[in-house]
Amino acid sequence: MRNFLKIFALFFLFILIACGGKKEEQAATDKPEMTGTPSDAFVVEVTGNDQMQFNVKTIEVPAGKKIRVNFKHVGQMPKETMGHNFIILKQDVDIAAFAARAMNAKETDYIPPADEQNIIAHTKLLGGGESTSIEFDAPPAGTYKFMCSFPGHYVMMQGDFIVK
Numbered sequence: 001m002r003n004f005l006k007i008f009a010l011f012f013l014f015i016l017i018a019c020g021g022k023k024e025e026q027a028a029t030d031k032p033e034m035t036g037t038p039s040d041a042f043v044v045e046v047t048g049n050d051q052m053q054f055n056v057k058t059i060e061v062p063a064g065k066k067i068r069v070n071f072k073h074v075g076q077m078p079k080e081t082m083g084h085n086f087i088i089l090k091q092d093v094d095i096a097a098f099a100a101r102a103m104n105a106k107e108t109d110y111i112p113p114a115d116e117q118n119i120i121a122h123t124k125l126l127g128g129g130e131s132t133s134i135e136f137d138a139p140p141a142g143t144y145k146f147m148c149s150f151p152g153h154y155v156m157m158q159g160d161f162i163v164k
């Protein structure tokens with residue numbers, strides 16, 4: 001009987017410790033989420049894959065809002081051969097001409113420095129499994145082009161970014 005009580009007490013202690021540890025762990029992982037992004041941003045989830053495709057052809061966002069784009073490369077290929085970025089161009093920019101200039105800008109992740117003025121927002125270049133986030137103010141209402149500027153990708157990897 002004594003032994004039984006001892007074991008029971010040990011068991012009870014073990015549960016206490018286990019639960020205590022779990023609670024602490026949860027609190028630690030909860031923290032970044034609570035202090036992370038401002039809650040007023042409109043969130044858009046975009047992915048790119050090894051088949052050279054975005055998950056969306058059209059993105060609609062509200063005007064006058066802060067926009068957060070969570071961008072993830074859901075493939076496995078490295079960024080040297082299947083890199084993806086997410087770029088929103090200003091309205092008067094020719095997407096084919098921009099893509100042609102971008103091809104020569106490997107050192108800057110295919111964002112030509114001289115073209116920064118033609119871009120509303122862009123992410124860095126990702127390889128398979130990587131992800132990133134950007135935040136920016138929604139441009140004035142209208143339809144914009146989004147694209148990936150990795151050489152040859154824009155033909156398949158583009159769509160409309162609509163602000164209304």
Ligand SMILES: [Cu+2]
Binds near residue numbers: 083
């Ligand atoms: Cu791409």
